[in-house]
Amino acid sequence: MxxxxxxxxxxxxxxxxxxxxxxxxxxxxxxxxxxxxxxxxxxxxxxxxxxxxxxxxxxxxxxxxxxxxxxxxxxxxxxxxxxxxxxxxxxQSDDLTSPCLKHSKELIKCYCHDHVELLCSVCVTLEHQTTSCKVDYIPDISGDILDSKEYQVILNAVNTTSDKFQQKVEDVKKMTYNSNSFVKESLAAIKKFRQEINQRLDELERQTEHAANVIQQENNKHLKAAETTCEDITKSLKISSDKIKHLNTTKQADTLFINLKLAENKMKVMKEKLLTLLSFDIKEYNFQSNDVISNLFKTEKSLGTLIQKTFNTESQSVLIKSRQSSREGEICVETSKDEYVCFITGMTLLAPDLLIIIDYANNAVKMVDTSSQSVSDQLKLDDRPWDITTVTSTEFPVTLPDKQTIQFISISSNKLIMKHTVKVGGDCYGISCYQGKFVVSFLNPAKLQILDMNGTTLKTIDGKNIFKDPWFITCNRSSIYVSDCDMKAITKLNWQGDMIGSYSGIRTPRGMSLSDDGTVFVCDLVREVIQEISGDCCIRKEMMQDLKNPYAICWCEETKKLYYSAKKNDEKYDNFLHTYKLS
Known part of the structure; x- marks a missing residue:
């Protein structure tokens, strides 16, 4: 001793x-x-x-x-x-060589599951010492990442985002071509109009041509900027993709884990840039001749005006598309653990082949494998859940209205696991997440709250004179959409809480889902249709009819599939997810 x-x-x-x-x-x-x-x-x-x-x-x-x-x-x-x-x-693994983003002299060695962050020892000591944080040493958990579902999901996300940027270049080229074509037509109209008047209009003609040429130059300038941005990002994503593949092939699990998480964070930034490009507006013009000049050109100082065609690019891309729908089939979501006929009130997509659904009638959260078309796991809750949204590829919150609580749930080893809860001030129903912020809808009284990841209220939006019965909500970078069952409307708000649009042509609005191009898909329960509403809530189209009381809905951008549940009080419909392919 x-x-x-x-x-x-x-x-x-x-x-x-x-x-x-x-x-x-x-x-x-x-x-x-x-x-x-x-x-x-x-x-x-x-x-x-x-x-x-x-x-x-x-x-x-x-x-x-x-x-x-x-x-x-x-x-x-x-x-x-x-x-x-x-x-x-x-x-310690020799692969732990990546520097911490916060502490450049320290190496990344740990991972916090609760905050979804890569950490060095300083991060752990200063910011993640609470007992609620689940922190793991990376070599202890990285072995399972090789050829895992998470590896496939993030790699697919990298490749999908890269494809979207490549497609955006083509879209901008097409829009620029159309705009320039209208400008050329305007120039032809100018020429024709000029022929009807005398030589005194030459100077005015040159002025108007100059205005058109300036528009062309601006269009080409914007096109060049969009091309450069998309090409640079595409190259960067290709490098990330190749590196991830190489690390997986060479079994460098630790570095692969880190690079996958970095790529996942990178995707959030890339998606934000993509949304910026999606909101890019290239105007179209027609030439409108000056009737006064036709008779009194000696007293006028302008040959005419290039009139801008005003429209919203986000909604235009939706409305120009003519979606064709074809029924693909049904997925049975009834299990042996169920006591009642299913009532699916909410759903969210974690991956193209992985849906998480809320079964209100059976107090359950269910994990649905769309490839095998089966329920792969089921988690029983102690109270009835209502809605769900996605935080990360493995974590999501669920609203429990009667308990006035948000329950966080994660996936580990293909199993659903309950994590922490957040207490909220009211009967919480709809929930949607965008870049670390939650929007939650409440009844009695009707209101919305914007919360951070810890449940801290950042803003409260009173429903008075705006909405009365907000059962469902969804959001994106610029807008929050509310499905109001009482006012029979879809209401659009900005993140400051101001009402900026509304569509009231829906009899019984229920669940909603947003596409990347700004389309809002809405279930109309009693009329048994799914409506497609433009992002500015100005125009709608009944894209799917005779659907047997559609209730909740989820759109998959990668596969172009639309999933919806039914509330028919009939097990032949309510125990299934119904799938349609849109093209």
Whole structure:
């Protein structure tokens, strides 16, 4: 047993001093010795290869980065000082070489599941020490990432986003061509009009041509900027994709894990840039001749005006499309655990082949594999859930109106697991998430609240004179859409809470889903149709009819599939998700 004063073998040295005297040959706590304090030894860490005093021994067993280390008591520990290896954690993977984004001198070593963040040891100590944080050492969890579903989901997201940017270049080219074509037609009209008047209009003609040429130059300038942005981002995403594939092929699990998480964060930024390009507006023009000039051109100073065609680009791209729908089939979501006929009130998509649905009647959250067309897992809750939204590819919140609570749920090893809860001030129904912010709708009284990830209220929007019965909501970068069952309307708000649009041509609005181009798909329960509404709530189209009381809805952009549930009070319809392909 080691006691103060026990002499060590002379071939070993202290971490800070040379063994020049008998005093230096004694065994002391090595971490404290490095700070200039010599304390008696209480135990030994085989991973760090250090002798520890009682205080360091206890702290070592509690610290997140060292609690998995193997410790020996004073009886079993080496009785001589051990030389420190070049790495404190001898079992640490050589792949842990990525610098922390917050602390550039530290390496990423851990991952927080609750905050979905890559961490260094400083991050863990300063920001993630609470017991609610689930922090793992990356080498302990990275082995499962190779060829995993998460690997496939993120890689597919990288490739899909890259494809969207490539497609955006083509869309901008087409819009520019159309705009320039109208400008050319305007120039032809100018020429024809000029022929009807005398030579005195030459100067006015040149002025109007100059205005048209300026528009062309601006169009081409915007096109060049869009091309450059999309090409640069496409190249960057290609590099990320190739690197991820290489790391997976070479089984570099730690680096692959880090790069996948970095790529996932990168996708959020890329999607924001894509939405910016989607809102890009290239105007079209027609030439309108000046009738006054036709008779009194000597007194006029203008040949005419290039009139801009005013329309919203976001809604235009939706309205120009003529979607054709074809029924693909049904997915049975009834399980042996169910006591009642299913009532699917909400659903969200985690991956093209993975749906999470809310079964209100059976107090359940169900995971649906759309490839095998089956329920792969089911989680029973202690109260009735209503709606759901996606936070990450593995985590989502569910509203529990009667408990006035939001329950967070995650997926681990293809199983649904309950995590923490957030208490809210009211009967919470609809929920939607965008870039770390939640929009939650409440009844009695009707209101919306914008919350952060911790449940802190950032803004409250009173429903007075705006909405009365907001059962469902959805949101994107610029807008919040409310499905109001009482006012029979879809109401559009901005993130400041101002009403900026409304469509009231719906008899019984229920669930909604947003497409990337700004279309709002809405279930009209009693009329048994799904309506397609433009992003500005100005125009709608009944795209699917005779659907047997559609209730909740979910759109998959990658597969162009629309899933909806029915509320017919008939197990032949209510126990199934109904699938349509749109083209």
């Amino acid at each position: 080691a006691v103060p004063g026990k002499k060590a073998s002379k071939q070993f040295s202290s971490s800070t001093t040379s063994m020049a005297s008998d005093e230096d040959l004694q065994i002391y706590c090595q971490p404290c010795d490095e700070e200039g304090t010599r304390l008696p030894v209480h135990g030994y860490c085989t991973d760090c290869k250090e002798h520890l005093c009682k205080t360091c021994f206890i702290a070592h067993n509690k610290n997140r980065l060292s609690k998995h280390h193997k410790l020996q008591d004073a009886t079993n520990m080496p009785q001589v000082l051990q030389q420190l290896s070049t790495s404190i954690h001898t079992g």
